[in-house]
Amino acid sequence: MDKIVISTQENFKSEIIIQDDLKNTIQEHFEDKRYFLITNTKLAKLYPELVYKFPSNQVIIIKDGEKYKNIKTYNYIINELLKQKIERKDSIIAFGGGVVGDLAGYAASTVLRGVELIQMPTTLLAMCDSSIGGKTGINSPYGKNLIGTFYLANKVLIDPLLLNTLNEYEFKCGLGEVLKYAFIEKSCNKYCEFNLIEFLSRNSIKDIKKQMDFIIKSCASLKANVVVNDRLEGGLRKILNFGHTYAHPIETLSNYKKFSHGEAVAHGIKYASKLAVIKNMITNEYYEEIINLLNKYELTTKQIKFKKEDIINLMKQDKKVENSKINLLVPVERAQVALFDNIDLPSIEASLL
Numbered sequence: 001m002d003k004i005v006i007s008t009q010e011n012f013k014s015e016i017i018i019q020d021d022l023k024n025t026i027q028e029h030f031e032d033k034r035y036f037l038i039t040n041t042k043l044a045k046l047y048p049e050l051v052y053k054f055p056s057n058q059v060i061i062i063k064d065g066e067k068y069k070n071i072k073t074y075n076y077i078i079n080e081l082l083k084q085k086i087e088r089k090d091s092i093i094a095f096g097g098g099v100v101g102d103l104a105g106y107a108a109s110t111v112l113r114g115v116e117l118i119q120m121p122t123t124l125l126a127m128c129d130s131s132i133g134g135k136t137g138i139n140s141p142y143g144k145n146l147i148g149t150f151y152l153a154n155k156v157l158i159d160p161l162l163l164n165t166l167n168e169y170e171f172k173c174g175l176g177e178v179l180k181y182a183f184i185e186k187s188c189n190k191y192c193e194f195n196l197i198e199f200l201s202r203n204s205i206k207d208i209k210k211q212m213d214f215i216i217k218s219c220a221s222l223k224a225n226v227v228v229n230d231r232l233e234g235g236l237r238k239i240l241n242f243g244h245t246y247a248h249p250i251e252t253l254s255n256y257k258k259f260s261h262g263e264a265v266a267h268g269i270k271y272a273s274k275l276a277v278i279k280n281m282i283t284n285e286y287y288e289e290i291i292n293l294l295n296k297y298e299l300t301t302k303q304i305k306f307k308k309e310d311i312i313n314l315m316k317q318d319k320k321v322e323n324s325k326i327n328l329l330v331p332v333e334r335a336q337v338a339l340f341d342n343i344d345l346p347s348i349e350a351s352l353l
Contacts (some may be wrong), residue, residue: 002217006133006152006224006315008231014152016220018134018213022159023050024119029157031091033243035118036081038104039095040064044163045123050095057084062103066256069099069139071147077107091116091154097123098130098261102148105136109151122162124212125173125262128181128219131156133227133240139256144248144318150232158220160212171205175297176262179243181219183290184267186335188222197335200293201281238320242329242337244270244353245341275343275351276331286334297346309353312345 004016017029030074037054042064044051051059060080062073081092092115101119108117119131129185130154162169182196196218201210208215223240230237246268250259259267273290276282294300304311312326320327325341326348332338 002213002221004217004224005229008228012060012152014134014154014256016156016158016224018160018216018220020159020161021088022120022157023047023162026050026157027053027343029118029155030107034087034090035093036060036084036086036090037093037095038062038077038100038107040100043100044100047095048071053244056087060311062100063306064099066099066139066251066261069103069137070254071138071140073103074138077103078111081111086111086115088112088115090158091118093118093120094131094153095120095122099125099286101126101131102135102137102145105134105151105153106138106148107179109136109149114151117151117153119156121156121158123161123166124171124215125177127160127163127216128156128174129177129223131158132223133237134205134231139252143252143314146317146319152227154233156220158216160216160274163212168205168314170260171209172299173260173262175200175205175208176243176260176265178215178219178270179293179297179299180240180265181222182293183331184239184242184334184337185222186333187337189225192222192225194218194222197289197293197323201289201296205297217335226267238327238339239329239337241320243272245318245320245326245328246271246311248307250304252314259302263299263302266297267304269296270294270300271351271353272328272330272337274353275328275347278347278350279330282329282333286331289334292332308349311352312348315348 001019006014036058038060039185046063092108093100121127123132134150136151136154140146242266247264250264277287315326327341329337
């Protein structure tokens with residue numbers, strides 16, 4: 001078992017536990033209280049032995065898919081919790097990927113002004129990124145994750161064996177966020193020696209699947225280090241959005257159907273890296289290394305056919321926009337990125353290949 005602890009200035013501790021077969025020993029982490037499990041239709045069918053350990057009136061099942069991460073689903077969850085007379089001493093468990101985690105986290109942070117939250121991620125993306133650090137939220141017609149809160153889970157219970165149910169496409173999509181950490185590793189922690197770029201370069205997907213504990217621990221450790229130093233994204237934490245300012249418009253314009261989050265992030269990394277070349281921030285050699293890794297895992301094979309002006313207009317509505325300026329994370333050295341708010345629009349347009 002591996003344990004990573006995020007300790008905040010408010011003396012709150014968020015424990016990240018990585019252990020095989022946690023799904024069968026989850027009750028060891030329970031206290032004498034009520035737990036409400038929030039999951040989706042797909043996972044309820046895949047893991048009935050876990051889902052139905054809970055009384056039926058304490059299980060809330062939502063539809064599967066990013067398009068359901070909206071105010072309507074949030075209202076449904078809140079009303080179900082209130083119908084069952086949830087109390088502040090009760091706890092919510094988010095059993096699912098990024099959509100379930102974001103929705104359940106937002107519900108936990110707002111119902112009764114906040115109840116305890118446990119994240120139990122089921123996808124590679126959620127295990128490495130979205131379940132850690134306390135970002136919750138829902139999508140709006142104006143863009144992705146524009147409504148939400150910062151709300152750390154008391155515990156994040158990660159069972160790598162849950163990844164065995166993912167198909168090849170779902171697993172590859174999760175690697176989009178893993179690649180993000182590879183390209184920002186030294187910005188997260190300059191003393192870090194995970195060397196994710198080299199690890200991903202020399203290993204095949206088959207090899208990576210045999211070393212999931214290393215992948216998850218690496219990404220979780222990098223994110224925890226950033227969150228400890230900047231929980232509310234006042235500065236350092238913004239580096240975790242590498243590729244996302246481009247990615248979110250792609251997801252929004254496709255109505256969350258054609259591109260997975262991981263694929264959209266991979267395209268965002270490609271565009272940000274192209275921008276770095278245009279502005280002479282990185283060498284052509286490093287740019288080619290980035291592109292080769294994205295190609296190796298086939299994350300940017302789908303063509304982006306949206307109009308450049310539509311993508312840029314949505315980038316202007318991004319959460320990180322300040323004083324009407326697009327804030328962009330751009331590679332500046334190997335495994336390092338920096339934030340810029342002064343990049344001219346023609347260069348951003350040119351980066352969209």
